[in-house]
Amino acid sequence: MWQIAIILAIYLPLVILAGHYLFRVTMHQKTFLDPVLDKADRLIYKISGIKQENMTGKQYVLALILSNACMIFVGYVLLRIQSVLFLNPNGIGNMEATLSFNTIISFMTNTNLQHYSGESGLSYLSQMLVITFMMFTSAATGYAACMAFCRRLVAKTDTIGNFFVDFVRVITRVLMPLSVGVALLLVSQGSPQTLSGNQTVETIEGKMQDIALGPVASLESIKHVGTNGGGFNGANSTTPFENPTAISNIIEILSMMLLPGACVVAFSLMAARRKKNTLFGKQGLAIFSAMAALFLIGLTVIYAAEQAGNPIIDSLGINQELGSMEGKEMRFGIPQSVLFTAVTTAFTTGSVNNMHDTLTPVGGLVAMFNMMLNVVFGGKGVGLMNMMMYVLLTIFIACLMIGRTPQFLGKKIEEKEMKLIALCILIHPAIILLFSALAVATAAGSGGITNPGAHGLSQVLYEYASASANNGSGFEGLSDNSYFWNITTGLAMFFGRYLPIIIQLAVASLLAKKMWHSDSTGTLKTDNAMFSFLLAAIVLLIGALTFLPALALGPITEHLQIHR
Template sequence: MWQIAIILIMYVPLVIVTGHYLFRVAMQQVTWLDPIMDRLDGFIYKLCGIKRVDMTGKQYVLSLILSNACMVFIGYILLRIQAILFLNPNKIDNMEASLSFNTIISFMTNTNLQHYSGESGLSYLSQMLVIIFMMFTSAATGYAACMAFCRRIVAKTDTIGNFFVDFVRIITRILIPLSIVVSVILVSQGTPQTFKANQTVQTIEGKLQDIALGPVASLESIKHIGTNGGGFYGANSTTPFENPTVISNMIEMLSMMLLPGACVVAFSLMIASRKEKPIVGKQGLAIFVAMAMLFLAGLVIVYISERAGNPIINELGITQQLGSMEGKEMRFGVAQSALFATVTTAFTTGSVNNMHDTLTPLGGLVPMFNMMLNVVFGGKGVGLMNMMMYVLLTIFIACLMIGRTPQFLGKKIEEKEMKLIALCILIHPAIILLFSALAVALPQGVAGITNPGAHGLSQVLYEFASASANNGSGFEGLSDNSVFWNVTTGLAMFFGRYVTIIIQLAIASLLAKKMWHHDSIGTLKTDNTMFTILLVVIVLMIGALTFLPAIALGPITEHLQLYA
């Protein structure tokens, strides 16, 4: 447990400092990188013809979608012709059409769900120009949308900013500097960073083995900083080349946790900017604590479940002093594996240092439920936006119960906003459950299920929860590289990403245009302990109402069968 405690203690000061820096970037205030990055930004603006003028809400959303669409088109072409391009020393062939569609949607939506093995499916050029490039741009897109949402919801005037300015500043002032630092640390721990071809070596058993090399450290850094997920290798962060040591494991977890938490801190400073700025604003602290409560509850369940191990093995008289080590690396053990599994799904990154398919039923339930809720910090900025939907819903429900007018930050929450909030909250479970039902109803979907009974259903639920939450991790037991699974998960990733962002920015725009009212004695307090507890209860209640029947047929049934 001390390993877990050390990482969580280190996280708190890091997220506060980063949150203050993110606030300055989002509000276009002076930062210490400005003397260098202002020149780079100016060159990019001039090269792309970007005019630094404030956009309307529609212009912001349209710019976001069109820029992403252009990158999708170019990336798809590169994957389809990678065999004839340079930086392909391992002679990797072109990617198949449906797999290219899935891959390009996956990385542009910041999901990074992989139906291929990176070391054998992509050339070095594709890894850099498609995968690593989109890890930067998709993360920047999410954080730009989040910052625009935050500015819009706290502003007294109808202002949103400029998408391209936000997009460029996030890359040059946040993602690139942090990725350089993390890359250097990973290289120091033994992660490869080279253009050399794969090396064939002789093992101590006298057999030959291919060692896959490539620009791994640069991918790993932005993969975690941008909450992207995926991996250079098919085995992801379980392999010693992506995640060599306990130190690299801790760095990767802190990288995943850093920016999603910092978004909450930055939001709290935006609210408190009219007054004297605290270290963390009370409103942001209430939301942060609610997310932390959900995260810690899930972490405890995973750790206890994995530490208890398999009851069937215990009945056979086999001592399990290490807990359930199936699918885990000995260098990490149960503690760091449980923490990594919880972090990567709570912060919707998708990187894995153990195979989630081999987790105990309750240990696998928590990562799945984290993605189903999609509000436990979340990733790439949209986690905060998702939680804000529940914040507004909680305010509305609480005010109805006590007979007060629903109001947040001086803006009244009325019928039009509530319809959009309800729609935004229901889209995520609808995508997961409808596509899961389709998968178990059609022979093309059933063909990919490799485990019988409850665990097979868990594989399906996990796959679509991962796709819709833009997470990208998988149970890894699913035969998902088929036209059916490539297309359905591609659509789930697309709708789970862009439809919700559009609705959330529309809600923020509606609130921004409303008349601002001073708080009164009758205004519901949203920055105290009572509201935090109520928010957690509402999140869990809606999660249970929408997903409990499906979960009961999957991991809960498997757990009961295991202990029967």
């Protein structure tokens, strides 16, 4: 447990520093990289024809959707013709049409759900020009939307910024520098970074084995920094090349956690009206505390479940002193495997250093529930936006209970906003539950379920929760490379990504146009411990009421069965 405590202790000062830097990037204040990157940005603006003008809300959303659509089209074409392009030393063939659709939607939506094995399904060109490129652009899209949302929410005037400027600045000033640094650290630990083809070697057993090489470290770095999660290899960060040592494991965990938490800090500073002496504004601290409480509760439950082991194995007289080690790497053990699982599902990265399909039923339930909530820090940018919907809902409910006018940051919350907030919160569970029902009700869907009974349903629920939350991890026992699973999860990823962003920006736009009111003694305080507790309780209550029936038929039933 001390390993987990040390990593979390390292994380706190890092996230505060990163949050202050993100705030300066978002608000176009001076940073130490400006002397070099201002010139690079101006060159990009000139070549691309970008005009640094403030957009309306509709223009911002339209620019986001159209730019993503163009990248989806180009990426799809590249996957369909990769066999005839260069940088293909292993002779990888073209990707099938529905799998290409699923893959390109997956990486453009920051999901990185993989129905293929990376080392055998993609050429080096596709790994770099499609996969790695979209890991940058999808993360930048989410962050740009979040910061536009935050700027509009806290401003006293109707302002949103320019999507293309936000998009470029986050890539050049945040994602690129961090990714280069993390990549160099991973190379130092043993991750390969080469364009050489696979090598065939003789094992100590005298058998021949292909060793998959390639530009691994560069993909791994942005995979975690941008909360993407897609692996160069099919086994993801369980493989020694992607995650060689305990040190690389810590680097990857911190990389996943850094920017989603920093977004909350940046918003906190914006809400604090840019006070230079504010390390962490009270409003952001309240939201961060609620997220942290939900995360720590989940982490504790997973740790206890995995450390306790499997009672069926106990009944066979097998020693489980190390805990439930099925599907886990000995070099990580229970603590680093559990922390990685909690982080990758809470921060919706999707990277795995152990096989989630082999988690105990309770451990798998928590990982699944993190994605079902989709607000426990969440992915880069969008996690904060999702939580803000619950913040506004909590304010509305609390004010109804005590007879006060719902108000947040000087703006009244009224009927139109609440309808959109309710719709935004309901979209995510609707996608998960409706597609899961379709999967178990049709032959095409049930044909992919490889485990009988409760665990089979858990596989389905996990797949769609991962797709809708733009996470990307999976219970890999599911046979998901089929027309049905490729198309339905592709649609779940698409709607789970873009519909909430559009609605959330619309909510921020409605609030931005309202008259600003100063706080009074009758205004509900939203920056204290009581509000943090109430916010976490509302999130858990809505999540439990929405998903408990499905979870009862899946992981809860499985847990009761093995403890009979």
